[in-house]
Amino acid sequence: MSVQAVTGSGLVQDSSVAVLELRDVSKVYGESTLAVQALRGVSLTLQQGEFVAVMGPSGSGKSTLLQIAGGMEQPSAGAVSVAGHDLVGQTPAERAAARLSTVGFVFQSLNLVSSLTAAENVALPLELNGMASRPARAAAASALAEVGLEGCGDKFPDELSGGQQQRIAIARGLIGERSLILADEPTGALDSVTGEAILRLLRAKVDAGCAAILVTHEARHAAWADRTVFLRDGLIVDDTGGPQDPRDLLGSLR
Amino acid sequence: MSIRMALLAILCDSPKHGYELRAEFEARTGSVWPLNVGQVYSTLQRLERDGLVTADEPTADGHVIHSVTQVGRLAVTEWFTEPIDRTSPPRDELAMKLSLAAVSDMVDVREVVQRQRAASMRALRDITRLKPSDDESFADAEAMGWSLALESLVFQAEAEIRWLDHVESRLVAQATRRRATRAEGSVSVSEDARRRSPRSPSGRVSR
Structure with missing residues (x-):
């Protein structure tokens, strides 16, 4: 059975097609003797409704993997497709267009526009995507409410705390009908309770039908994903696999 | 790990027999640490021996109701206020x-x-x-x-x-x-x- 959904951009999604497929992806930065091999043949597939965490020491290739999955970097070798669309070989403009309509980013660096209000920042991806200002602002208001920032829409980033700014960036990454959310340490500046609320939100988005990759050092956050893959020196060295039947979970507990 | 003090703390709310005590312990700790009723009875016996609880005569259906003593209450207050001893770590x-x-x-x-x-x-x-x-x-x-x-x-x-x-x-x-x-x-x-x-x-x- 295949369920079809049409996103705002008119891109048809088919649940039988992987939301993200990385096949034997390698990435080399620099040349000859100075070359650094960030990824050495990584394969990873995400289906709709799947949430994967990526863990590994600094320099293991986690962030590179995310940049390539989002089409912000081109792999040196291998294939990348998002919702069945091949990202390799596309022009930067084509990749940017695909990314705008299907991929939501929540990155370490906030990249908030300081001259725009919180609501304008959050609405930005929708407006860039051609949505009219009024519905975009309405969507931004509810996205801000989801991250616990009701009533902060008219504030400018520098009027808000670091944690609040981070939540604006999260709201911006999650807004709209994204089929893929890519998050890189999204909860860095947040206290543990707010951080958990954000992870619960991400989990709910995935359960509602998108897919997500979370890069994190925090096992407690990775635990919200269905499975965790471990990167070391640009290779996936281990994978927890998906969860078991919930009835088997901690059988001794309940 | 001391289920002894946990059981005594629950008895501070109201007197109970062994089965009730076990049910209440599991309810309040989410059944994360399952307890068999034998452990509960042997713990109650030791608490009684040490003067921290008293046992009534068995009821018609054979249950023995235990109540906390004044000394028992003091022991619970002390348990709540004193930190858990971490000086002798368990084997890992x-x-x-x-x-x-x-x-x-x-x-x-x-x-x-x-x-x-x-x-x-x-x-x-x-x-x-x-x-x-x-x-x-x-x-x-x-x-x-x-x-x-x-x-x-x-x-x-x-x-x-x-x-x-x-x-x-x-x-x-x-x-x-x-x-x-x-x-x-x-x-x-x-x-x-x-x-x-x-x-x-x-x-x-x-x-």
Whole structure:
């Protein structure tokens, strides 16, 4: 059975097609003797409704993997497709267009526009995507409410705390009908309770039908994903696999 | 771990017989630490012996109701206010295993670390999936007990994984240092040898 959904951009999604497929992806930065091999043949597939965490020491290739999955970097070798669309070989403009309509980013660096209000920042991806200002602002208001920032829409980033700014960036990454959310340490500046609320939100988005990759050092956050893959020196060295039947979970507990 | 004080603390609310006490303990701690009724009875006997509870005559259906004494109440207050003793750590099989694996040539200690990390991560994920929503967590004493007990397991698993990460980076740093020392060592030895014996230009000294 295949369920079809049409996103705002008119891109048809088919649940039988992987939301993200990385096949034997390698990435080399620099040349000859100075070359650094960030990824050495990584394969990873995400289906709709799947949430994967990526863990590994600094320099293991986690962030590179995310940049390539989002089409912000081109792999040196291998294939990348998002919702069945091949990202390799596309022009930067084509990749940017695909990314705008299907991929939501929540990155370490906030990249908030300081001259725009919180609501304008959050609405930005929708407006860039051609949505009219009024519905975009309405969507931004509810996205801000989801991250616990009701009533902060008219504030400018520098009027808000670091944690609040981070939540604006999260709201911006999650807004709209994204089929893929890519998050890189999204909860860095947040206290543990707010951080958990954000992870619960991400989990709910995935359960509602998108897919997500979370890069994190925090096992407690990775635990919200269905499975965790471990990167070391640009290779996936281990994978927890998906969860078991919930009835088997901690059988001794309940 | 003292279920003795936990049971005594529950008796401070109202007198109970053994089965009730066990049910109440499991409800308030979310059944994370299952208890058999035999343990409850033997604990009650010791509490009675020590003068912390009194036992009534058995009821018609054979239940013995236990009540806390004044001394028992004081003991519970003290238990609540005093920190848990952490000066004699319990045995930790994983710490022992890693200490031994680190110096054993029977196994690659990094693999031991990684296998454990994946297993601990699976356990952490499975516990996390059992967590109720924030609203549900505070519904009643039972939900609160379950929620607090689960979070304690979450933080223990997280601590273990962070510790494994730390162990791994220590091992990597040590291996890198050892390689560097070896490389440096061979250079200085060979230079030294060259100075002392100009007739052998290669000057390599094997160590």
